[in-house]
Structures are given as structure tokens and as C-alpha cells.
Amino acid sequence: MNTAAPTLDLAAYCRDTAKRAKEASAELATLDAEIKNRWLNESADALVDSVDQIITANALDLAAAPGYGLTDAAVDRLRLDADRIGAIATALREISMLADPVGEVLDGFTRPGGLQILKKRVPLGVVFFIYESRPNVTADAAAICVKSGNAVILRGGKEAIHSSRAIVDLLTATAENCGLPAAAVQLVSTTDRAAVGEFLSLHESIDVAIPRGGEGLIRRVTAEATMPVIKHFDGNCHVYVDQSADVQMAAKIVHNAKCQRMGVCNACESLLIHESIAAAALPVIAKRLQAESVEIRADQAAAALIPDSVPATEADWGTEYLGPIISVAVVRSVDEAIRHINRYGSHHTDAIVTRDLAAAEAFTAGVDSSAVMVNASTRFNDGGVFGLGAEIGISTDKFHARGPCGLRELTTYKYIVKGDGQIRT
Amino acid sequence: MNTAAPTLDLAAYCRDTAKRAKEASAELATLDAEIKNRWLNESADALVDSVDQIITANALDLAAAPGYGLTDAAVDRLRLDADRIGAIATALREISMLADPVGEVLDGFTRPGGLQILKKRVPLGVVFFIYESRPNVTADAAAICVKSGNAVILRGGKEAIHSSRAIVDLLTATAENCGLPAAAVQLVSTTDRAAVGEFLSLHESIDVAIPRGGEGLIRRVTAEATMPVIKHFDGNCHVYVDQSADVQMAAKIVHNAKCQRMGVCNACESLLIHESIAAAALPVIAKRLQAESVEIRADQAAAALIPDSVPATEADWGTEYLGPIISVAVVRSVDEAIRHINRYGSHHTDAIVTRDLAAAEAFTAGVDSSAVMVNASTRFNDGGVFGLGAEIGISTDKFHARGPCGLRELTTYKYIVKGDGQIRT
Numbered sequence: 001m002n003t004a005a006p007t008l009d010l011a012a013y014c015r016d017t018a019k020r021a022k023e024a025s026a027e028l029a030t031l032d033a034e035i036k037n038r039w040l041n042e043s044a045d046a047l048v049d050s051v052d053q054i055i056t057a058n059a060l061d062l063a064a065a066p067g068y069g070l071t072d073a074a075v076d077r078l079r080l081d082a083d084r085i086g087a088i089a090t091a092l093r094e095i096s097m098l099a100d101p102v103g104e105v106l107d108g109f110t111r112p113g114g115l116q117i118l119k120k121r122v123p124l125g126v127v128f129f130i131y132e133s134r135p136n137v138t139a140d141a142a143a144i145c146v147k148s149g150n151a152v153i154l155r156g157g158k159e160a161i162h163s164s165r166a167i168v169d170l171l172t173a174t175a176e177n178c179g180l181p182a183a184a185v186q187l188v189s190t191t192d193r194a195a196v197g198e199f200l201s202l203h204e205s206i207d208v209a210i211p212r213g214g215e216g217l218i219r220r221v222t223a224e225a226t227m228p229v230i231k232h233f234d235g236n237c238h239v240y241v242d243q244s245a246d247v248q249m250a251a252k253i254v255h256n257a258k259c260q261r262m263g264v265c266n267a268c269e270s271l272l273i274h275e276s277i278a279a280a281a282l283p284v285i286a287k288r289l290q291a292e293s294v295e296i297r298a299d300q301a302a303a304a305l306i307p308d309s310v311p312a313t314e315a316d317w318g319t320e321y322l323g324p325i326i327s328v329a330v331v332r333s334v335d336e337a338i339r340h341i342n343r344y345g346s347h348h349t350d351a352i353v354t355r356d357l358a359a360a361e362a363f364t365a366g367v368d369s370s371a372v373m374v375n376a377s378t379r380f381n382d383g384g385v386f387g388l389g390a391e392i393g394i395s396t397d398k399f400h401a402r403g404p405c406g407l408r409e410l411t412t413y414k415y416i417v418k419g420d421g422q423i424r425t
Numbered sequence: 426m427n428t429a430a431p432t433l434d435l436a437a438y439c440r441d442t443a444k445r446a447k448e449a450s451a452e453l454a455t456l457d458a459e460i461k462n463r464w465l466n467e468s469a470d471a472l473v474d475s476v477d478q479i480i481t482a483n484a485l486d487l488a489a490a491p492g493y494g495l496t497d498a499a500v501d502r503l504r505l506d507a508d509r510i511g512a513i514a515t516a517l518r519e520i521s522m523l524a525d526p527v528g529e530v531l532d533g534f535t536r537p538g539g540l541q542i543l544k545k546r547v548p549l550g551v552v553f554f555i556y557e558s559r560p561n562v563t564a565d566a567a568a569i570c571v572k573s574g575n576a577v578i579l580r581g582g583k584e585a586i587h588s589s590r591a592i593v594d595l596l597t598a599t600a601e602n603c604g605l606p607a608a609a610v611q612l613v614s615t616t617d618r619a620a621v622g623e624f625l626s627l628h629e630s631i632d633v634a635i636p637r638g639g640e641g642l643i644r645r646v647t648a649e650a651t652m653p654v655i656k657h658f659d660g661n662c663h664v665y666v667d668q669s670a671d672v673q674m675a676a677k678i679v680h681n682a683k684c685q686r687m688g689v690c691n692a693c694e695s696l697l698i699h700e701s702i703a704a705a706a707l708p709v710i711a712k713r714l715q716a717e718s719v720e721i722r723a724d725q726a727a728a729a730l731i732p733d734s735v736p737a738t739e740a741d742w743g744t745e746y747l748g749p750i751i752s753v754a755v756v757r758s759v760d761e762a763i764r765h766i767n768r769y770g771s772h773h774t775d776a777i778v779t780r781d782l783a784a785a786e787a788f789t790a791g792v793d794s795s796a797v798m799v800n801a802s803t804r805f806n807d808g809g810v811f812g813l814g815a816e817i818g819i820s821t822d823k824f825h826a827r828g829p830c831g832l833r834e835l836t837t838y839k840y841i842v843k844g845d846g847q848i849r850t
Binding site for chain 2: 026029030107109111115117119122124125207208228246249252253255256257260342360364365366368369370371372373374375376377379380381385386387397398399400402403412413414415416417418419420421422423424425
């Protein structure tokens with residue numbers, strides 16, 4: 001691990017890395033899908049063939065983990081074994097089977113005068129991906145970026161630096177064997193935090209920055225970036241139980257959305273319920289949540305129907321708990337539910353449980369979120385479910401990409417215009 | 426014209442304006458196309474019916490113009506008469522005839538387990554549009570934003586403030602008649618420059634900022650904006666004449682791209698020519714340009730073939746002249762042309778003149794620009810030509826929107842997921 005010591009060298013190192021990525025991106029942009037897919041499959045083989053080497057590198061990270069103060073759960077996520085390396089390889093093979101987004105024709109027509117116009121999907125160019133410690137993300141992100149025709153600069157967490165280095169060395173060696181530019185995938189070789197700032201200043205070489213991690217990281221990247229950022233902020237997701245809902249379905253969906261996995265962005269954090277069904281449904285729903293030790297923070301009307309609830313404060317409506325707490329409010333109409341969600345929610349994922357067509361239509365039209373569910377759990381907002389095949393993150397932005405970001409979300413387009421001597425008059 | 430004096434009031438005024446726009450955008454997002462189209466047509470009628478009133482307001486701007494130091498050309502662009510007001514009205518009627526982008530289904534499928542997924546086009550929300558003095562832009566921008574379901578805050582140049590106010594008052598009165606929210610279109614009522622900075626800080630209410638004007642304005646907005654910006658920087662456009670080109674076609678296209686309108690972003694600023702056709706073609710092309718008093722700044726090889734050329738410097742390759750100057754370089758291959766364009770160009774519009782299929786394919790694949798032309802003038806990069814119907818600008822970004830920005834480029838999407846009680850396991 002070489003660490004660039006003086007600031008001047010760091011700036012030069014970052015500029016050089018970005019420049020090589022930009023040059024590689026020009027080659028990658030027109031590379032045949034077959035070559036990219038061969039690289040993915042041969043990389044998968046190389047990972048499986050090099051299990052011992054990767055585990056040895058991973059052991060260095062595991063040995064250093066206590067020094068970084070990692071929790072047991074974080075150490076477990078960091079740990080690689082043959083099965084986990086096999087899963088990383090499988091993910092690469094799956095990405096090789098996805099359709100190449102590059103070259104897809106998005107629109108095309110012939111204009112009066114005979115100009116033939118095609119709007120064609122092309123890569124964005126260079127992706128700067130900043131992420132935290134899980135080493136499987138290193139391979140995944142590299143695969144998604146290169147399959148979509150982009151060069152990628154990976155800035156992984158220092159906690160996984162040896163594991164990531166071992167994986168990227170294999171990907172890079174395979175790249176050269178397969179005819180990809182060596183700089184298609186580059187891992188930032190210094191753990192100096194200042195390197196992130198340097199890269200974020202290089203908007204002439206880097207087309208998009210994607211941070212994946214805690215809110216602090218995302219805020220820092222957003223504040224410092226001079227290029228566009230695909231952000232992944234919090235998910236304060238709601239389930240609204242309409243007056244016409246099937247009570248058992250509502251209880252099942254709320255339970256799944258809250259409890260199936262509590263620490264994720266598409267978990268339910270708030271339950272809204274129509275006043276005319278609250279008395280019948282809230283006790284049933286609350287019982288299932290309380291059986292999983294979920295604390296219920298209720299407004300006055302809901303509290304009257306739920307034993308052992310805690311009073312909700314204004315702050316609760318805007319809070320993403322990521323754990324065993326849910327806020328509950330009674331509303332008078334689907335419109336009130338929509339207004340509440342648009343005001344307090346994070347525009348991520350929100351669901352309605354209803355048997356009423358008009359309520360479903362009003363809710364899906366009115367709620368301003370990346371995914372709006374009808375009679376389904378919020379947990380389904382996911383690149384795999386939405387047919388993207390693999391995702392590099394879930395965007396909480398509206399601009400460019402919204403919701404799960406897969407291969408297509410890492411592309412832009414160009415217009416190609418063919419004539420036979422046309423001039424403008 | 427009321428000007429908010431103390432800073433505190435200005436900040437409050439901007440926040441309040443943005444908040445009203447955000448509220449209006451929620452209504453606009455689900456408004457029937459028929460209502461938006463009725464507003465466009467009734468606004469067109471109102472403009473035509475109010476010609477005298479608009480001309481009276483315009484006279485105040487014309488009277489103030491010398492005080493702002495406007496050139497004769499700028500004063501001419503500012504002037505409104507019955508014909509020009511009629512043209513503004515016609516543009517609104519044309520926008521009413523375009524398909525509504527809102528609700529367009531971009532993708533849709535049913536997943537194993539029966540979840541039905543739709544990816545549906547929705548408005549971005551609130552557009553903050555900052556532009557310079559032409560009053561027709563006021564009506565155009567309002568129409569494009571509202572037709573695509575967005576609320577718009579218009580910040581026009583002070584030079585046209587009375588004309589813009591008269592136009593917006595008509596649009597707003599018609600909005601209320603037609604059932605649109607009154608805050609669908611708001612004109613910033615203060616000419617205080619600090620108001621722009623205030624609005625650019627309001628990313629919670631404003632979804633995108635679009636500056637249209639000189640480079641200084643765009644740089645300021647980009648630097649200060651806390652929300653995404655659709656930028657329109659310069660167009661350093663090239664025509665590359667390949668070795669297989671038809672010389673007469675090449676001369677006609679270069680002449681049109683350079684001379685048809687010199688001050689626009691899709692005019693040609695640089696000519697590249699293959700060495701094997703330079704001796705035959707350059708004198709013909711140069712003669713047509715020099716007949717229009719275009720100064721030719723040539724590299725050594727080109728200079729030898731063009732009487733009365735001026736030596737080009739390194740700076741010439743990166744310069745957008747917007748006037749009667751062109752740079753000319755001789756290259757040895759289509760690949761050298763592509764590398765030159767990607768290095769010195771502005772990724773706006775570039776053309777090849779060729780009879781060779783492989784050269785055309787290499788050029789369109791390799792040149793990283795919003796529009797790449799084959800045997801056609803660069804002047805065709807235009808929303809009208811590309812079937813967008815109306816444009817709010819031409820993006821020089823790759824992110825979200827590239828090239829001409831019409832109705833669709835002012836939208837995003839959401840996923841709508843319908844189930845019958847599905848939960849994730």
C-alpha cells in the first residue's frame with residue numbers, strides 16, 4: 001500500500017488517475033459487448049481460482065479491524081471465505097448476462113428533407129465511486145460501471161483496503177488479457193481522506209460521483225463535488241392503510257415492511273391509517289409489530305387504540321429509525337395521507353393498502369416518491385425486483401436517475417444525424 | 426415594480442415564492458392535459474387581445490434601454506409589435522398541440538409473483554429559470570414548464586421587466602380562469618441581483634435551475650446553485666472533411682455551418698480536413714468562406730493551401746468565435762480528427778463529410794458530443810429539428826439531459842408497483 005505523502009504528490013496522483021480513467025473511457029465507450037462479458041466471466045474465474053490469495057489479503061483487514069473500532073457485525077461483513085468469494089464471482093457472471101445498454105436506440109425518425117435522426121444510449125464516461133467497507137461492493141461496482149461502458153475510480157473504505165486491492169488486481173490483470181484498457185478499473189491506492197476532495201474537484205475528467213455509505217459521507221461528497229452526484233439519502237417510508245383495506249393484508253404488509261429487515265432504506269418507518277378503519281385494524285397491526293418488539297410512537301387518536309404505545313412528537317414524522325420503532329398517525333382521507341407523506345417523507349418508497357380503485361389512483365398519482373406501491377410491501381423497491389439486474393445504489397434524487405440505479409442509469413445519450421448534404425436555410 | 430429593500434424581506438420573499446411554486450407543482454403534476462392546453466390557447470388569445478397593453482409596457486422598457494447601455498441590436502430584440510406578439514401567441518398554440526409527456530409509460534412488466542411494475546414519466550416539480558432580456562422567452566419558458574407539469578419561477582432581465590410583467594399577468598389571469606394554480610407561473614418582482622442567490626439556496630422547494638444567457642451568468646448559477654442545473658455552455662463545433670468526401674458537398678456544408686448564422690452555438694468554429702483531400706478541397710472551401718469575409722486561421726499544412734490565411738495558435742483550437750473567423754487544421758486520419766475534436770471541442774455538435782461508411786461509423790461512435798452529424802450541417806442541432814417541438818435550452822451536460830431540452834427533459838419518472846398483498850421473503 002503506497003501512501004502519497006506530500007500534498008503536491010497527492011494532487012498529481014489524483015489528476016493522473018483521473019486522466020487515465022478518462023482515456024480508458026474513450027476506449028470503453030465503443031468496446032464490443034462480447035469483450036466486456038468475457039472480462040466479467042474471466043474475472044469470475046480468476047476470483048474463484050484465487051480464493052487463497054484473497055483470503056490472505058482479507059486476513060490483513062480482519063487483523064486491522066479492532067484498530068478501526070469495527071463492531072462485530074461490521075467485522076462479519078468484512079470477512080471473506082470461499083462461499084462469499086463464490087457469490088462475488090456469481091454476481092459478475094450474472095452481470096455478464098444482462099443486455100448491454102450501450103448503443104440502445106431510444107428514439108429515431110426521419111425529418112422532412114430526409115435527415116435521419118437516431119437518439120442512441122452512450123456511457124457517461126468516468127464514475128468516481130466512494131463506498132464503505134464491504135469488499136464485495138468493490139467487484140460489483142467495477143462490473144456495473146464497465147459493463148455500462150464507463151471507466152471507474154474506486155475509493156473503498158480503509159477497513160477493506162487489502163481485500164479490495166486483491167480483488168482489483170485480479171480484475172485489472174484480466175482486463176489486460178481480454179483487451180480492456182488497464183485503467184478501466186482503478187482502486188485509489190492512498191487512504192488519505194484528502195484524496196476524495198482532490199478527485200471531487202476534477203470535473204473535466206470525472207463525469208459523476210456516487211457515494212454509498214452514511215449520511216455524513218454523502219453530505220461531504222455533495223458539498224465538495226464539482227461534477228454531478230447520484231445521492232442515496234435516507235428512506236423514511238410509509239404504509240397508508242386506506243378505509244377499504246383488507247385488514248389481514250394490511251397487517252401482513254406493515255409487518256413485512258417494518259420487520260423483514262429493519263436497517264434498510266426501504267423499510268417502513270411510519271404507518272398512516274384511515275380513521276374509519278383504525279379501530280378495526282390498528283389493534284391487529286400493532287399486535288403483530290409488538291410481537292417483534294417494535295416500539296409504537298402514536299398520535300393521540302392512534303394511541304387510544306394501541307396498548308403500550310408511546311406518544312409521537314413532531315420529530316417522529318420525519319425520522320428514519322432503521323430499527324424497531326414505528327410512528328403511527330390516524331388520517332381522515334387519502335388526500336391527508338398524501339399530504340403527510342409528501343411533507344414528512346423522503347420521496348423514497350411509500351405504499352397504500354386498499355381495495356378502492358380511486359384511492360389507489362389518487363395515491364400513486366399524488367405521492368411524489370421514487371416508488372409507490374399498491375397492496376405490496378415497501379421492501380420491493382430494489383433493482384432486482386424492477387428488472388435492472390444489478391444496482392450501484394438507489395437514487396433519492398429526481399434528476400437523471402430516480403430509485404434503483406443499474407446499467408442504464410450510468411448512461412447518457414447522443415443524437416446521430418445522417419444526411420446527404422443537407423444545409424439549413 | 427416593487428423592490429424588496431431589506432435583506433430579511435428579500436429572503437422571505439424568495440422563500441415564499443418558492444413555497445407557493447412547490448405547492449402549485451403538486452397540483453400541476455396531476456392536472457389533465459386538456460386543462461393545460463386550454464390555458465395555453467386562452468393565453469394566446471389573451472396576448473393577441475392585449476396587444477396595446479403589452480406594447481405600452483414594452484415602451485417603458487424601450488425608454489429605459491439607453492440607461493442600461495443596450496446596443497441597437499439588443500433594443501431591436503427587446504421591441505414588441507403586433508407581429509411579434511402574434512408570434513409569441515402562435516408559439517403557445519404550437520406547444521398546446523404537443524403530446525403531454527406526463528404519464529408516458531417508459532417501461533412496464535410483471536414480475537414472478539405477480540407484481541406489476543410501471544415506470545411512468547412525472548414532472549420534475551419546480552423550475553427556476555434565469556434568462557436575459559428577450560420578452561418572448563418569458564412566454565415560451567412558462568409554456569414549456571407548465572405543459573410538462575412543472576411550476577416555474579421566472580427571473581427575467583431587468584431590461585425587459587415591464588414587458589415580462591405584462592405577459593406574466595396575462596398568463597396568470599388566464600391560469601386562474603382555466604383552473605390552474607395561480608402560482609404555476611411566477612415572475613420574480615424584484616430586480617435585486619441578490620434574489621438569484623436566495624433562490625439558488627432553496628433546494629428543498631426548487632428542483633432544477635436553468636440559466637440561459639452569457640457564460641458569466643451560467644458560471645454564477647452553477648457555482649451558487651444547491652439544486653441541479655441544466656447548463657448551456659459554448660459550442661466549439663467542428664466539421665471534419667474526410668478523404669472520401671464530395672468536395673462540393675463539403676464546401677456547401679462548411680459554408681452553411683459557418684456562415685448561415687455566425688453568432689449561435691451550433692455554428693462551425695473549426696474545420697478539420699484529411700491530408701489526402703486537402704489540396705483538392707481546401708482552396709474550394711476557403712474561397713467560399715473568404716467570399717463571406719471569414720478570416721481563416723490555419724495550421725502550417727493548411728496555410729500552404731489557402732491564400733491569405735492567418736497562422737493558427739494553440740488557443741484557436743479551443744475558441745468559440747461566434748463570428749467571421751474559422752480555424753483550419755489538416756489531419757492524417759479520421760482517428761486523429763476524433764481525438765482533436767474530443768480534446769479541443771465542447772461536446773456540442775460536430776460533423777463529418779464522407780462517402781466512406783467505416784469513417785462515418787468511426788466518427789459517430791468516437792466523437793463524444795451531444796449531436797454528431799454525417800453529411801449535414803452542424804446547424805441542425807435544434808429542438809425543432811429533433812422533433813422536440815419546443816426547447817427551453819440546449820444542454821451541454823451529459824447528466825439528465827443532453828442537447829436540446831424540450832418537454833420530456835423537464836420530467837423525471839416514478840415506479841408504480843401494484844400487487845395483491847405481496848411481501849418480501
